[in-house]
Amino acid sequence: MTTIAILGAGKIGEALLSGLISAGRDPADLIVSRRSPERAQELAQRHGVRALDAAAAAAAADVVVVAVKPQDIEPLLDSLAPVLAPSTLVVSLAAGLPTALYEARLPAGVPVVRVMPNTPMVVGEAMSVVSGGSHAQPEHLELTEELLRSVGRVLRVPEGQQDAATALSGSGPAYFFFLVEAMIDAGILLGLPRGVSTELIIQSAVGAAAMLRETGDHPVALREAVTSPGGTTIAAIRELENHRVRAALLTAIEAAALRSRDLGRAHRIDGPTAG
Numbered sequence: 001m002t003t004i005a006i007l008g009a010g011k012i013g014e015a016l017l018s019g020l021i022s023a024g025r026d027p028a029d030l031i032v033s034r035r036s037p038e039r040a041q042e043l044a045q046r047h048g049v050r051a052l053d054a055a056a057a058a059a060a061a062d063v064v065v066v067a068v069k070p071q072d073i074e075p076l077l078d079s080l081a082p083v084l085a086p087s088t089l090v091v092s093l094a095a096g097l098p099t100a101l102y103e104a105r106l107p108a109g110v111p112v113v114r115v116m117p118n119t120p121m122v123v124g125e126a127m128s129v130v131s132g133g134s135h136a137q138p139e140h141l142e143l144t145e146e147l148l149r150s151v152g153r154v155l156r157v158p159e160g161q162q163d164a165a166t167a168l169s170g171s172g173p174a175y176f177f178f179l180v181e182a183m184i185d186a187g188i189l190l191g192l193p194r195g196v197s198t199e200l201i202i203q204s205a206v207g208a209a210a211m212l213r214e215t216g217d218h219p220v221a222l223r224e225a226v227t228s229p230g231g232t233t234i235a236a237i238r239e240l241e242n243h244r245v246r247a248a249l250l251t252a253i254e255a256a257a258l259r260s261r262d263l264g265r266a267h268r269i270d271g272p273t274a275g
């Protein structure tokens with residue numbers, strides 16, 4: 001069996017862990033590591049997996065999933081470099097970090113696959129975007145994609161598109177949650193009880209998402225079908241356009257992509273971060 005170590009089992013790492021277990025992966029093949037050994041033990045007990053420190057977990061695994069914050073990558077690379085077998089597949093979930101960083105700092109020839117997942121992984125609805133580094137062979141990409149397919153959808157892209165993917169689907173759930181939160185508040189403004197407003201908006205969001213996926217119709221066509229001449233929807237759309245919501249989304253998502261690029265550039269390929 002393939003042993004998988006998740007180094008940095010925080011929000012996204014634990015989402016992957018629980019998704020893999022729900023999808024039928026044997027907990028005996030899973031290892032978690034966190035900075036705090038006590039928190040790692042708690043997590044291990046909750047999921048029935050093993051907890052080890054990062055170096056021991058990496059040495060025992062066939063696949064090492066890196067799920068620490070980009071800002072925490074330097075000490076992790078330093079602890080992995082002496083222990084990682086060059087045949088170990090490294091799967092990085094960290095925003096912005098290029099495969100070249102791992103290739104330069106870990107044993108020569110180590111295969112690295114960069115992935116940008118998202119938190120809907122916990123309900124089996126992740127969008128994961130995958131790119132291979134220079135030593136990743138087809139079997140490494142296929143194994144990574146097989147793992148991620150068990151928790152959602154997977155798309156392979158050139159690594160040059162990863163910052164954009166991070167801005168769109170990695171961060172994307174947050175934009176939808178932000179919209180939902182604002183729309184629930186609009187219901188409160190109109191005098192609805194919070195529970196009623198929440199139910200109306202969440203079911204509308206789920207219904208709209210299901211229509212987008214199941215009909216395959218263009219979002220413009222779906223919106224036009226809701227927008228009656230002289231009706232309520234166009235009155236709201238006019239306000240969204242007046243407040244430049246479309247332009248705000250373009251600028252916001254561009255800012256996220258630039259931030260992803262900067263997170264990667266903060267690390268020198270040949271040595272520790274400049275600060």
Ligand SMILES: NC(=O)C1=CN([C@@H]2O[C@H](COP(=O)(O)OP(=O)(O)OC[C@H]3O[C@@H](n4cnc5c(N)ncnc54)[C@H](O)[C@@H]3O)[C@@H](O)[C@H]2O)C=CC1
Nearest residue numbers: 008010011012033034035054067068069070072094095117
């Ligand atoms: N939260 C999200 O929606 C997404 C996050 N990501 C990426 O996933 C990574 C983790 O993000 P979150 O889960 O949100 O952060 P988090 O802060 O919840 O989890 C990070 C974990 O890494 C652990 N850690 C740090 N250094 C460690 C070390 N040397 N050894 C073992 N564990 C260590 C920390 O204890 C913490 O539990 C980031 O690189 C982020 O860019 C990617 C896609 C989506």
Ligand SMILES: O=C(O)[C@@H]1CCC=N1
Nearest residue numbers: 095166169170171172
């Ligand atoms: O906000 C972040 O940096 C991470 C990466 C994508 C989603 N969350």
